[in-house]
Amino acid sequence: GTVIVALSSTAPSVIRDMYPNCREAGISLLDSPVSGGEAGAVAGTLAIMCGGEKHVFDEVEPLLHHIGKTATYMGGTGCGAVAKLANNMIVGCNIGAVGEALAFAVKAGLDPMTLYNAIKDGFAGSAVLDSKAPKIISRNFEASARIAVHQKDLKNAVDLADELNIEIPMSRMIFDYMNEMESDGMVNEDHCAIAKVYEKRMGVEIK
Incomplete structure (x- = not known):
């Protein structure tokens, strides 16, 4: 199914409000803000903090390592935020x-x-x-x-x-x-x- 990996820095309340709408539409949501700045983005060494369903994180984790040095599962929806x-x-x-x-x-x-x-x-x-x-x-x-x-x-x-x-x-x-x-x-x-x-x-x- 479709997965939205939200890399922006977003308020946890906004992410949690988005979750039921995404689920109703059959879309998985992973809040995955990053740290490391522009230099980390260019070098592919960002630190990525992920919130959402664990099986969704496991599914996309290999892709996250193309842009980040680390991708850490933090817990449920909003925990990455x-x-x-x-x-x-x-x-x-x-x-x-x-x-x-x-x-x-x-x-x-x-x-x-x-x-x-x-x-x-x-x-x-x-x-x-x-x-x-x-x-x-x-x-x-x-x-x-x-x-x-x-x-x-x-x-x-x-x-x-x-x-x-x-x-x-x-x-x-x-x-x-x-x-x-x-x-x-x-x-x-x-x-x-x-x-x-x-x-x-x-x-x-x-x-």
Whole structure:
């Protein structure tokens, strides 16, 4: 039968609303958002998080490995979408921490590239640090992942947290900062441009 593999980042509630309509039409739905950015897509090394019926995942898994390094079954319908929200919560908080730490270091008199080179191979090292710190320091905010898209994902995370009646304070703060960037007309810049929020608050420029 027909299988829809939804690779976009979609709110879990939307996926779950789609499921009965697809089933009624005889269509299987697999929510399968990805992580790894444009570079991962080009290289075929994306991480794919899948939600839906297990037998449907088993059927399409070989195809998913043509675009992804990993394809992980997360559970029932909507679970892939929730996994993507968790992924982007971590990425958002990590990017915020990088921006905050670099602005703090510059304010205290350090050279940001020297700091990056000093810490990148230690416990603070991460894919986010390696891909975003040099962009911030070189003032390259051309988007590989736009603020607007990350903002949308964090809104979905905040909405789900409210539905679950739980607090996600770090992610909510990053979401608020992205809303501030929207007000400042910067939503089409790379999400590492969130460093500008910290620069504004500390009165510095990271370079």
